[in-house]
Amino acid sequence: MTSIDIRANLKPLQRAFIGLSAKQVPFATSLALNALAKGVVAQEKDEVSDTFDTPTPFTLNAFRIEVATKSRPIARVAAKDIQAEYLEPYVVGGNRSLGTKRGMLAPREITLNQYGNLAKGKLASLKGKPGVFIGKVTTRNGKVVNGVWQRPTSAARRVGNKGGKARTGLKLLIQFEDTTPVRKRFDFFGRATAYLKANAAREFDAALKRAFATAK
Incomplete structure (x- = not known):
């Protein structure tokens, strides 16, 4: 399953950092991106519940985060390997996954x-x-x-x-x-995009405040 890279247009954030020690900028950026990634995971968990009847805990907890760091300002959200195999057709279309089963x-x-x-x-x-x-x-x-x-x-x-x-x-x-085409669609990207648009500014503002508070 394709993952979601959570990046940011850093220009507004950089303008906001006027007067803040430059070394705090990467720290604040990583804080905001990781907070957004956690929010996306929560949204995808809700999407699982909305899409499937009585999903198992294994499916509900399908998503992982590759966290952003000060040197790598990208947070990535993706399904874990096993869950990705059977969830992918619900995202991109196609037949249900057989995995290792004969049918x-x-x-x-x-x-x-x-x-x-x-x-x-x-x-x-x-x-x-x-x-x-x-x-x-x-x-x-x-x-x-x-x-x-x-x-x-x-x-x-x-x-x-x-x-x-x-x-x-x-x-x-x-x-x-025999396997059959999936009947439902899991809006992996749409749910994440809507969340990011609604919450990016708030999370960067919170990260900015925390960076100011910890600046020396």
């Missing part, structure tokens, strides 16, 4: 966690359960479905033979689907 994991008859997702490690734990297998099954209507299946227990088969409803068939726990 999208579409839960069917299986319990989900509080975020509406498969619990971490769920697929791996299912592989070791008796009666569970991964593969392709041809349904009665001739459709081939690839996924995680559970065979009925012997008791269920006996009940099914006496008239139980569909208890003798396989249960599809998780279906493997």
